[in-house]
Amino acid sequence: DPTVITVGSVNSHGTVARSDDTVNNFSSRGPTRGGWTDVYGVRHVDNLVKPDLVAPGNKIAAVAATKASSTATTWNLLAATYYDQLVTPLNHTQIYKETQMMLSGTSIAAPAVAGTVALMLQANPGLTPPLVKAILQYSAQPLPNHSLLQQGAGQLNVSGAMALATALRTDIASAVQARTIKAG
16 A cells, blocks of 8 residues: 555664665565456556665664563563573663563564654644655665665654654644645
């Protein structure tokens, strides 16, 4: 669906600089192969660019849900099954209600984009879904040595997206709905 924001995963290689960031090999690439079949049975492939942008998604330390009491912590199934790979590398004492594990994947990159969207909508509730996607893509920072089909518009740029979101009028969605401005 072209209205969905697709997110790929980036490896920062443990540095702050973006110049050495790379798209993870496991990150999905475009074009999409979805499509539709017409009344004559002919399939039309959509060939949409994918992903729309990329975000950090390699070895990200995040909250690990536990079933716990202060005397007996029980790890979630993923952390319990792969404890040595997901929890041990963090190399710190796990404290009740503050447990963490390290994960990689587009499922870890997507929440960074979702969080940015939440901040954008908090700053400017008048943004429409197409505007949100356009702002994310316009403000994204292209990675060197990666194609459009590998990285989409580039890497998530939270400060750039926020600057653009706050520069726009805050009544866009209601103005489009009231037909006082044209969409598109």
